[in-house]
Amino acid sequence: MKAKRLTVVSNRLAIVVDKGGEGQWQVRPGSGGLVTALGPVLRDRGGQWIGWLGSNLREMLDQDTLNGLLEQGSRETGYSLKPVELSQEEIQKYYFGFSNEILWPLFHDLPSRCNFDPSYWRVYDQVNAKFAEVVAANTSEEEDYAWIHDYQLILVADHLKKMGVERRTGFFLHIPFPPLDGFIRLPWRFQILRALLQYDLVGFQTVRDRRNFMDCVRTLIPESRFVGHGHVLRCLTPERDILIGTFPISIDFKQFAEFASTKEVQDEAWIIHANLPDRQLILGVDRLDYTKGIPLRLQAFANALERYPDLRRKTSLIQVVVPSREEVPEYEALKSEIERLVGEINGRFTEVGWTPIHYIYRSLNRIELMAYYRTCEIALITPLKDGMNLVAKEFCACSIENNGVLILSDFAGAAAQLHHGALMVNPFDIEGMADVIHRACTMTVAERQRRMEKLRRSIQRYDIFRWVNAFLQAAVNQDLEEFPQAELFVPKPTPTEI
Numbered sequence: 001m002k003a004k005r006l007t008v009v010s011n012r013l014a015i016v017v018d019k020g021g022e023g024q025w026q027v028r029p030g031s032g033g034l035v036t037a038l039g040p041v042l043r044d045r046g047g048q049w050i051g052w053l054g055s056n057l058r059e060m061l062d063q064d065t066l067n068g069l070l071e072q073g074s075r076e077t078g079y080s081l082k083p084v085e086l087s088q089e090e091i092q093k094y095y096f097g098f099s100n101e102i103l104w105p106l107f108h109d110l111p112s113r114c115n116f117d118p119s120y121w122r123v124y125d126q127v128n129a130k131f132a133e134v135v136a137a138n139t140s141e142e143e144d145y146a147w148i149h150d151y152q153l154i155l156v157a158d159h160l161k162k163m164g165v166e167r168r169t170g171f172f173l174h175i176p177f178p179p180l181d182g183f184i185r186l187p188w189r190f191q192i193l194r195a196l197l198q199y200d201l202v203g204f205q206t207v208r209d210r211r212n213f214m215d216c217v218r219t220l221i222p223e224s225r226f227v228g229h230g231h232v233l234r235c236l237t238p239e240r241d242i243l244i245g246t247f248p249i250s251i252d253f254k255q256f257a258e259f260a261s262t263k264e265v266q267d268e269a270w271i272i273h274a275n276l277p278d279r280q281l282i283l284g285v286d287r288l289d290y291t292k293g294i295p296l297r298l299q300a301f302a303n304a305l306e307r308y309p310d311l312r313r314k315t316s317l318i319q320v321v322v323p324s325r326e327e328v329p330e331y332e333a334l335k336s337e338i339e340r341l342v343g344e345i346n347g348r349f350t351e352v353g354w355t356p357i358h359y360i361y362r363s364l365n366r367i368e369l370m371a372y373y374r375t376c377e378i379a380l381i382t383p384l385k386d387g388m389n390l391v392a393k394e395f396c397a398c399s400i401e402n403n404g405v406l407i408l409s410d411f412a413g414a415a416a417q418l419h420h421g422a423l424m425v426n427p428f429d430i431e432g433m434a435d436v437i438h439r440a441c442t443m444t445v446a447e448r449q450r451r452m453e454k455l456r457r458s459i460q461r462y463d464i465f466r467w468v469n470a471f472l473q474a475a476v477n478q479d480l481e482e483f484p485q486a487e488l489f490v491p492k493p494t495p496t497e498i
């Protein structure tokens with residue numbers, strides 16, 4: 001039976017509620033990969049988004065104000081917003097604890113950063129049950145397809161089953177899936193693996209991630225097997241059969257390319273370059289995270305300036321770091337390390353009229369971000385490991401004159417698609433990265449254009465809509481277009497709406 005409505009479930013709702021400049025509560029669209037990716041997909045199709053509001057707002061706001069803000073958020077986003085409320089302890093142990101101190105480092109191949117605190121697991125389980133209850137209350141078996149996102153919510157389908165609630169469910173993992181020898185360190189490895197197998201479809205970013213998952217299933221659940229070929233396979237377990245697929249996430253290419261050519265972005269881009277004249281600009285844009293490889297990248301840039309003096313005065317690195325998880329001591333320490341390195345490198349190389357690194361620590365607005373994408377000749381994207389990395393794709397989409405160079409880590413999920421046009425680097429190899437920076441800075445215009453045309457063609461072809469449709473085709477055998485427009489589908493009122 002065709003699904004009539006798409007319900008997206010993720011840790012965070014697609015909006016941010018906070019206090020504006022005049023102390024008034026306000027609602028803004030959220031930022032980050034998932035919101036960018038799914039916003040266009042839900043809009044005006046009666047879609048709904050279930051998630052946590054991001055802070056303990058119920059303690060600060062009365063119910064009517066919160067309802068008003070959610071209604072405003074729904075109007076502005078074009079889809080219905082269903083909040084899941086979390087207590088302070090739940091936020092601490094489910095989000096900062098199990099999700100960000102265990103699954104995040106483990107799945108990014110950094111097990112030494114894991115804190116396997118047993119109390120984290122109990123609260124993670126409890127919060128996933130809470131999400132499952134909100135899904136159950138706001139969806140029906142016949143009408144809905146529930147698409148659950150990411151490592152914070154692995155247990156939702158398992159809890160729906162335990163509650164005796166039948167729903168069509170799919171899961172997409174935005175971060176990498178680790179190799180077997182990393183995954184088996186997890187004290188809850190059986191529970192996590194079996195919970196993933198309760199979804200009808202599990203999607204990964206790359207073939208590498210799916211292969212890792214299959215190795216784990218074969219080893220920990222030996223009676224299971226896999227059949228089929230192509231991007232979607234069938235996994236047969238003694239309990240049930242499910243689909244597992246690879247769906248590399250992408251961006252709304254057309255929207256980025258069009259926005260990059262608007263006058264406001266062009267003007268802003270001009271101002272940036274006018275203030276940093278006669279040099280090539282290299283751009284790094286990352287959330288503050290130890291997986292993004294920022295300190296090694298800064299060292300590589302310093303190494304390039306050291307070994308290739310012709311780059312001095314002719315190149316500057318603009319490193320944008322978007323604040324993230326600042327409450328966690330490790331992230332605070334990373335911020336200090338980045339700031340120390342920037343200070344040290346600038347102290348060492350700065351000359352009158354030229355500063356090697358311009359460091360920006362804040363979230364940029366959309367026009368500013370696009371202007372940096374447009375005006376910088378080179379993007380330096382060197383994560384130690386990354387599910388995909390949308391910044392790489394956004395940079396290419398905005399390089400509308402085909403003159404940008406993309407330097408990309410071998411360990412970004414995006415490498416599988418973009419390695420033909422990008423200059424590939426090992427983010428642990430400081431000298432290797434320095435050589436590639438020099439190569440990018442001295443590349444001929446013809447080679448830049450040839451490479452960037454190739455990159456842009458590929459990203460344009462495999463855009464966000466293709467990603468969504470590939471997942472939904474595998475899940476419910478229908479495209480997004482086949483979900484009815486909002487006026488044709490009036491959702492039933494639900495008891496838990498607040």
Ligand code: ADQ
Binds near residue numbers: 321362364365387394
């Ligand atoms: P992230 O780790 O958040 O996502 P990424 O894919 O690079 O990483 O997405 C970052 C998003 O934030 C981009 O869409 C970008 O436009 C936005 N952004 C970047 N800098 C910004 C700034 N200064 N101000 C405002 N917005 C900014 C996770 C995984 C990734 C995976 C995505 C999507 O870790 O590997 O690609 O999900 O699946």
